[in-house]
Amino acid sequence: MIADDLGSWAAALCFDDLSEHAVHTVRQRLVDTLGCGLGAFHAEPSQAARRLARALPLGPSTVLGTSDRTTADVAAFVNGTMVRYLDFNDGYIGLEPGHPSDNIPACLAVAEAEGRSGRDLVTAVALGYEVQVQLQDAANLYRRGWDHVNYVLVSATLAAGKLMGLDAGQLTQAVNIALNGHIAMRQVRAGELTSWKGSSAPNAARNGVFAAWLAREGFTGPAPIFEGEMGFMRQVSGSFVLEPLMFPRASSSAYAVSRTLTKLLPTNGEMQTAVWATLALREQIPDLHEIDRIVVDTTHIGWTILGKDQEKWRPTTRETADRSLPYTVARVLVDGELTVSSYDPDALADPAVAALMARVEVREAPVLTAMLPARIPNRVTIRLTSGDELVREVLDAPGGHETPMTDEQFEEKFTALVAPLTSAERCGRMLDEIWNIDRAPTVTALTGALVVVDDHPILDRPSRETS
Structure with missing residues (x-):
């Protein structure tokens, strides 16, 4: 059994x-x-x-x-x-x-x-x-x-x-x-x-x-x-x-x-290649008002998770937005980047993004579905008001099977996420503890090194007496 x-x-x-x-x-x-x-x-x-x-x-x-x-x-x-x-x-x-x-x-x-x-x-x-x-x-x-x-x-x-x-x-x-x-x-x-x-x-x-x-x-x-x-x-x-x-x-x-796969972009894994495709196309569009229609061809899982529900075209929560191909593609076109703040409440209410989302179509392409799980592909097609079409298909994202992240990229990602909370010196100590974890007699040195509130007091911390 x-x-x-x-x-x-x-x-x-x-x-x-x-x-x-x-x-x-x-x-x-x-x-x-x-x-x-x-x-x-x-x-x-x-x-x-x-x-x-x-x-x-x-x-x-x-x-x-x-x-x-x-x-x-x-x-x-x-x-x-x-x-x-x-x-x-x-x-x-x-x-x-x-x-x-x-x-x-x-x-x-x-x-x-x-x-x-x-x-x-x-x-x-x-x-x-x-x-x-x-x-x-x-x-x-x-x-x-x-x-x-x-x-x-x-x-x-x-x-x-x-x-x-x-x-x-x-x-x-x-x-x-x-x-x-x-x-x-x-x-x-x-x-x-x-x-x-x-x-x-x-x-x-x-x-x-x-x-x-x-x-x-x-x-x-x-x-x-x-x-x-x-x-x-x-x-x-x-x-x-x-x-x-x-x-x-x-x-x-x-x-x-x-x-397993890792990410250089803070969004859903099945959406990574769509974002990289959109970023590449964004460089070819000097004026977003020239965009007439955006088509995202994706896999069955991409369509099911990221494009099937009508809520994906009007996300009101971060959790919905980072599972939305229409929102994320539109956000990337407006900003030319995708960051951890791309799904903040004020970003979700952006009228420029809403206008672009109205022009987005998401559909499953069986030929892309057939590539799973070896590849996690997406294809983005942008038709301009001139009638020209820009197409970009990306099969693998950085952090995928073909281009795994390096130790240096993991450290850069860690540092970018943790830097707002603590000093560079403490961030370095955290990384040292993690990289040497298999030499540690216990994990308490690691959990102790990860403390950040001493450097940046948090207002949501009640006293023990009132908890």
């Missing part, structure tokens, strides 16, 4: 089984993910999540960017919400899209709570990525109305349980418990999007931590959870094949973390 095989594989995996490439890729993903989380420090969902943490009892895990402490499950939720807010963290597209870095906040929180080493953290992160990516390759969820974070639920449970020292049987039971009780619907990404878009995966990770706790104390869960008469395959995913016992287990193996 799949859950049993997952438990056996996860229990056996150790740091020495990882390839050096996998270890270094985990370091890169830690730089990328923690930078994205800190970059969203002031966002309202981040502040709301921190307020929640401060209203609850203290615990052993650190709230990202602060010296506040909370329980591991709450830290997984709060820090995960921060990581996801900007939609700037990594991603992966198989039969199902998703963000494997959603596992990192849970891994860091549990590693700190359990006093685990940096090597243990790296192993758990690689484990979480492996499970989530393999599940994303195995079966599609979004076409059946279920959210991709149901795969985060499985991967985060196993990663958290690994850090808790659960044996194979306990890990299996943790998956059984988690998957039976916490299935997420796809409505979170349909129509007008809310702040829960960025908290659905953190909530799955939080539930995974709790399920691992339960299994450690002896709770058992329904089985077989994947193949059973009323299990995951029958109710959610449809039938699929997954062979966890064939997952990598040696330093000579290729690990799934190395197949």
Whole structure:
């Protein structure tokens, strides 16, 4: 059974089984993910999540960017919400899209709570990525109305349980418990999007931590959870094949973390190539009033997620806008760039962008869909009032399979996100701790280095006496 095989594989995996490439890729993903989380420090969902943490009892895990402490499950939720807010963290597209870095906040929180080493953290992160990516390759969820974070639920449970020292049987039971009780619907990404878009995966990770706790104390869960008469395959995913016992287990193996994609632009992963295409065309248009019509040909997943709903033509929330091809293409044409402020409230109300959005058509091109998942293509065609047409098709974005980001690019991205919060010296110390995490006896030096509130006091911080 799949859950049993997952438990056996996860229990056996150790740091020495990882390839050096996998270890270094985990370091890169830690730089990328923690930078994205800190970059969203002031966002309202981040502040709301921190307020929640401060209203609850203290615990052993650190709230990202602060010296506040909370329980591991709450830290997984709060820090995960921060990581996801900007939609700037990594991603992966198989039969199902998703963000494997959603596992990192849970891994860091549990590693700190359990006093685990940096090597243990790296192993758990690689484990979480492996499970989530393999599940994303195995079966599609979004076409059946279920959210991709149901795969985060499985991967985060196993990663958290690994850090808790659960044996194979306990890990299996943790998956059984988690998957039976916490299935997420796809409505979170349909129509007008809310702040829960960025908290659905953190909530799955939080539930995974709790399920691992339960299994450690002896709770058992329904089985077989994947193949059973009323299990995951029958109710959610449809039938699929997954062979966890064939997952990598040696330093000579290729690990799934190395197949994940990263971003140089702060928006949805399926939209990256459309933005790069639009930026290239923008250089050829001296006057935006000459634009008569804009057509974005995209993949099925691009059309479904980024262009199908009418709300994408009148986004009123950041979460809807950064899932909108019409808005993002129009925004890039007006500004000639895409930044973390491109989805701010005043930007959403820009009449120039609204006027351009009215001229945008989004449609699926089967020839582009056929390129998935090896490529994530988009084609942008702009017809001018003169009758001329400008066309640009981009198959791969920087950070993709063909042009992976370098260590220097990860550092530049991290620094740009964190610089408004702290000094250059502290930013450098943060990066040093992350790049050397596999040499650290515990992760507490890292979580301590990531504190930014000492440099930049935050007004949303209530006193302990009033929380």
